Amino acid sequence: MKSCEEDIFCGVNRPENEDPEEMDVLEKKHTPVIKxxxxxxxxxxxxxxxxxxxxxxxxxxxxxxxxxIELYAGKTFLGRIDLTSEKTEPNVKFTVKLDHEHPIVAYEHCNLHGTWKSFEKNIKLE
Ligand SMILES: [Fe+2]
Structure with missing residues (x-):
């Protein structure tokens, strides 16, 4: 039996290294990237x-x-976009407003490879 760390359906997956050169194929295909x-x-x-x-x-x-694909500011839920196969691409835009400074993080769920988390994006408020 696989341990949770070995089972992509246990918990949330994220590569150890943010550098795509260091990611394996599964990580390159699934890690959400925030712009x-x-x-x-x-x-x-x-x-x-x-x-x-x-x-x-x-x-x-x-x-x-x-x-x-879901978006959070820290632990605050910002939004979710549901996708269908073939008709929509997993490349989405959220329009958001922030009143507090928290790192932005995205989650996505693949029907075959579980849930994946982005690296955090810090946004400074002025
Ligand atoms: Fe997948």
Whole structure:
């Protein structure tokens, strides 16, 4: 029997190293990558882009696809986008406002490979 660390369906997966050169194929295909400004105005709208498969394309077919992408500021839930196979790509944009400074983090769920977490993106509020 696999330990939780060996079982991709136990807990949340994330590569040890943020450098894509150090990631294995599964990590490259599944780790969500956040693109957002380094600094924003407190309470003002800005865009956060989340892409799954940035370092290596993830399949997008009926038997294997990304089911949803969620965004958090620290432990505060910001939003969730549900996806379908073939018709939507796991490359989404959230429009958000922040009143408090917390690292932004994204989660995605693959129907075959479990839940994956991005590295944290720090956004400074002015
Ligand atoms: Fe997958």
């Amino acid at each position: 957002a400004p380094d600094t924003v105005e407190k309470g003002e709208q800005f865009e956060v882009e989340v892409e799954v498969g940035k370092y290596k394309d993830h399949p997008n077919e009926h038997g294997h696809f990304i089911q949803f």
